[in-house]
Amino acid sequence: MNKARFITFEGVDGAGKSTGLEWFVAALRQRGIDLLVTREPGGTPLGEQLREILLHQPMHAETEAMLMFAARREHVEQVIRPALQRGTWVISDRFSDASFAYQGGGRGVPLSKLEQLEQWVHGDLQPDLTLLFDIPIEVARQRLDNNASLDKFEREQGEFFVRVRQAYLARAAKLPQRYAVIRAEKSLDEVQRQLADIVASL
Numbered sequence: 027m028n029k030a031r032f033i034t035f036e037g038v039d040g041a042g043k044s045t046g047l048e049w050f051v052a053a054l055r056q057r058g059i060d061l062l063v064t065r066e067p068g069g070t071p072l073g074e075q076l077r078e079i080l081l082h083q084p085m086h087a088e089t090e091a092m093l094m095f096a097a098r099r100e101h102v103e104q105v106i107r108p109a110l111q112r113g114t115w116v117i118s119d120r121f122s123d124a125s126f127a128y129q130g131g132g133r134g135v136p137l138s139k140l141e142q143l144e145q146w147v148h149g150d151l152q153p154d155l156t157l158l159f160d161i162p163i164e165v166a167r168q169r170l171d172n173n174a175s176l177d178k179f180e181r182e183q184g185e186f187f188v189r190v191r192q193a194y195l196a197r198a199a200k201l202p203q204r205y206a207v208i209r210a211e212k213s214l215d216e217v218q219r220q221l222a223d224i225v226a227s228l
């Protein structure tokens with residue numbers, strides 16, 4: 027029997043990750059795969075409370091990084107690991123790569139500190155596959171502008187997202203066996219074709 031997979035979705039705000047995730051999950055369910063969909067920051071009652079604070083409260087960049095990983099500690103222990111152990115696939119809307127991109131690339135928290143937190147929180151657990159929705163920042167910004175209420179991250183300036191995107195791409199280049207980069211500026215049909223290829227390869 028196939029081992030349960032841990033799959034994460036990443037990308038800058040406005041890349042179309044959530045729409046892609048819905049489509050991908052529906053395609054897996056159609057194949058009869060037992061799966062759980064979750065998100066970060068969040069995924070547990072405490073994690074969701076931390077999410078409220080993280081998305082709305084200004085704070086030091088390292089406080090932000092530590093709270094992201096604190097929420098993740100709960101998520102890994104209470105949700106992700108138990109699901110994988112009982113054979114349920116886990117699809118997470120963001121995971122640690124978002125901390126490397128946003129807190130690392132975006133806010134400038136040193137990589138070595140993030141690596142220590144990662145090692146501490148889930149040293150023995152990594153996603154089997156990460157779908158990175160990559161898109162030019164100007165296009166992502168245009169998509170976001172149509173949205174009414176923006177959170178703390180979404181209100182950041184364009185240069186912040188340029189750094190976030192670069193950090194994601196650098197990580198994808200460093201870990202090519204885990205990453206699938208989706209060309210997210212393409213039409214919905216084309217993005218779905220890219221996702222269908224990935225589903226077929228699983």
Ligand code: TYD
Nearest residue numbers: 039066067094120121124125128129179180
């Ligand atoms: P997001 O997936 O964009 O939620 P929504 O689609 O509901 O807006 O995630 C919320 C924000 O949290 C996003 O701007 C990225 C940020 N984030 C970090 O900065 N670091 C992290 O480790 C995680 C998981 C998210």
